[in-house]
Amino acid sequence: MAAPRELFALLEFLRQYFVESGQKELVIQRNRTLTMLHACISVYLCSPRDAVPKVDFFAEDIVPAMSAFDFKSHFRIERMTYEIILERIRPHLVFNHIGGKAPVTPEKQLLLFLWYMANQESMRELCVLFKVSISTVHAIITRVSKIIYRVLKTVIQWPDENRQVEIEREFQLQSGIPHIVGIIDGTHIQLSHVPNGDQDYVNRKSYPSVQLQLVVDHEMLITSAQTGWPGCTHDARVLRNSGIYDKANAGNLVNPERHIIGDSAYPLRTWLVTPYRDNGHLTGRQKRFNRMLSSCRQNVERAIGHLKGRFRRLREISLYTMEGVCYFIMAACALHNLCIINHDDIDQFLDNANDLNGNPNRYPNVFRNAIGGDAKRQRLLQLIP
Structure with a gap:
């Protein structure tokens, strides 16, 4: 779908084209039609999207309650290994909160990254599971990849x-x-x-x-x-x-x-x-x-x-x-x-x-x-x- 600005420019061009050509009555009819279409598309593009249902408190409550076996089955590492990694990279995952939504915690960032690394699920599935946007999922994966390599490359x-x-x-x-x-x-x-x-x-x-x-x-x-x-x-x-x-x-x-x-x-x-x-x-x-x-x-x-x-x-x-x-x-x-x-x-x-x-x-x-x-x-x- 074209971006709203590009779509509006196209409609404006069509309206001006019809005004400058053809019979007067036909021009008026087409102009009204385009105006109505312009208004409908504006309402559609500017209306908020329906919220996508997501899992609440998966990283905060469900993962900590997992047994050692379940944790390893999902994340492909033992909980002790996860804690070692978190201790090493935590300082690099903390950001100053300057307003807006609360930042994603270091624990949640690492869990999301490990889930993505350990499985073959899409980023869209991860945004539902960890209750973040897909852009946040992508940002976390790329950022944590760099941090893990830079911090742990001595191994x-x-x-x-x-x-x-x-x-x-x-x-x-x-x-x-x-x-x-x-x-x-x-x-x-x-x-x-x-x-x-x-x-x-x-x-x-x-x-x-x-x-x-x-x-x-x-x-x-x-x-x-x-x-x-x-x-x-x-x-x-x-x-x-x-x-x-x-x-x-x-x-x-x-x-x-x-x-x-x-x-x-x-x-x-x-x-x-x-x-x-x-x-x-x-x-x-x-x-x-x-x-x-x-x-x-x-x-x-x-x-x-x-x-x-x-x-x-x-x-x-x-x-x-x-x-x-x-x-x-x-x-x-x-x-x-x-x-x-x-x-x-x-x-x-x-x-x-x-x-x-x-x-x-x-x-x-x-x-x-x-x-x-x-x-x-x-x-x-x-x-x-």
Whole structure:
């Protein structure tokens, strides 16, 4: 429907047109008709809308009365984790009241955000449930996303020396391959629309998405996360344009003995070990080596499954700015780590979401392997019985 100002201008133009043309009697009749139409539309557009029925005191009374089981079923985190998050971000959710409606409380803002993150309900449904306008719902989601990431982003950090020693020990016990300090992989986060009509965001499976690149450790803790690249982008290109690539090439990520593990979509480097390409002529030892790498890579696949299983909104994000989308994804990554750190149940939320829409651009590596990387992989191969 046209905006009232534009509609009134159109009616005025039509009235003047009829006055300046045609027979006098016909002009008078049409002019009266347009005047009546103008008055009717004015009354319709200016009359207040019927109030939409909404739930009273859901966040204030109903949620606090929920059992621990019900709270976790709805919000996908334990109440203790919610309280930890609230304590960290509360100062950033308080605003000075300068008149008008009372501001939404920090508790209600966080509950609304977590409900949206944990479920796949629309913003319109949330405005009914939490008794706020749809514009307020959108403002809360975008604001809380930024605050959570900015306040909690320190939970996503590259492991220090002591932590790397622990990680490589655990991975060696799991796979038999020494000096692994992380597993890298990418996944696609589906969008509800194509941003600005840019077809680069449409991936090979013909739906719009953004790439999310993760490095995780043996506990599924995210140690590096990067998002924002369009869905058509190759995994290797995302890596080459990420911060860890430059640091690793400069020798500032891991020492020469250590490395991270990736699949065949990534280029072989001294710090990034990938499987041997199966051309039908692999030796038995090379096949065993590939299976050992695959057993390690299950950690990152489980981490992605947990991320999308716990925070189901990541299966399709309906925000309309790429900045908002990226902050929302990074906030989910921070919350994922916070849940692991606080031993918030993990297995309950593992699912096959990554298999459903995880990485449709699973192409072979498009960049040349480094000579030093091949030599390092050969040295590791010699350790395989």
